[in-house]
Amino acid sequence: DIQMTQSPSSLSASVGDRVTITCQASQDISNYLNWYQQKPGKAPKLLISDASNLETGVPSRFSGSGSGTDFTFTISSLQPEDIATYYCQQYDNLPFTFGPGTKVDIK
Amino acid sequence: EVQLVESGGGLVQPGGSLRLSCAASGFTFSSYAMSWVRQAPGKGLDWVSGISGSGGSTKYADSVKGRFTISRDNSKNTLYLQMNSLRAEDTAVYYCAKDNLIAVAGTLHYWGQGTLVTVSS
Numbered sequence: 001d002i003q004m005t006q007s008p009s010s011l012s013a014s015v016g017d018r019v020t021i022t023c024q025a026s027q028d029i030s031n032y033l034n035w036y037q038q039k040p041g042k043a044p045k046l047l048i049s050d051a052s053n054l055e056t057g058v059p060s061r062f063s064g065s066g067s068g069t070d071f072t073f074t075i076s077s078l079q080p081e082d083i084a085t086y087y088c089q090q091y092d093n094l095p096f097t098f099g100p101g102t103k104v105d106i107k
Numbered sequence: 108e109v110q111l112v113e114s115g116g117g118l119v120q121p122g123g124s125l126r127l128s129c130a131a132s133g134f135t136f137s138s139y140a141m142s143w144v145r146q147a148p149g150k151g152l153d154w155v156s157g158i159s160g161s162g163g164s165t166k167y168a169d170s171v172k173g174r175f176t177i178s179r180d181n182s183k184n185t186l187y188l189q190m191n192s193l194r195a196e197d198t199a200v201y202y203c204a205k206d207n208l209i210a211v212a213g214t215l216h217y218w219g220q221g222t223l224v225t226v227s228s
Contacts, residue, residue: 001169034213034214034215036152036215038152042220043202043218043221044144044152044215044218045218046214046215046216049207049214050214055216087152089152089213089215090213091212091213091214094166094211094213095154095166095167095168096142096157098151098152098153098154099151100151101152
């Protein structure tokens with residue numbers, strides 16, 4: 001199975017700050033990488049597919065980049081409503097696997 | 108509007124069985140693969156199983172292979188997960204999710220709100 005790692009596991013930032021999360025795959029997954037946001041008590045929501053494709057309706061402050069084994073997720077200006085846990089997920093190989101998550105909160 | 112509504116969760120003893128359902132609406136159900144993803148309390152996301160739009164292709168995580176069976180009834184727009192030989196480690200919220208292709212591809216665009224399965228004596 002492809003192992004996904006994320007760092008940091010949690011972070012605290014101020015409103016307006018730039019936030020960056022990294023995700024690493026245990027082998028080359030090309031750009032077969034998604035990012036999901038999960039707010040407390042809610043289902044996950046797809047934000048970015050194919051490593052960098054912003055889903056319809058998702059604010060442009062969210063972005064993703066990378067290919068191969070190393071990926072980055074960025075919130076350009078953190079907003080209070082962005083408090084959530086963010087997961088990367090590879091879909092290059094079955095079983096689909098998720099990173100352990102990065103919990104983001106407001107300082 | 109896409110809607111996915113899970114049901115069937117509850118408390119079951121170790122070794123027991125449970126069948127989850129996911130009622131879908133707002134899209135052509137048979138045109139899309141579906142998956143089940145679970146989340147143990149306070150833990151991360153864990154893909155469990157997927158099924159193609161026709162139902163002819165099914166995929167499983169090793170942890171549930173031989174114990175869980177995914178199926179769908181396209182005439183009823185409903186996805187199922189039959190769970191047998193349940194273990195304590197199967198305790199989780201189970202989400203159904205809509206894929207973006209007719210084959211099991213892994214980009215899960217829409218998710219239900221989940222149903223809690225608790226395996227305990």
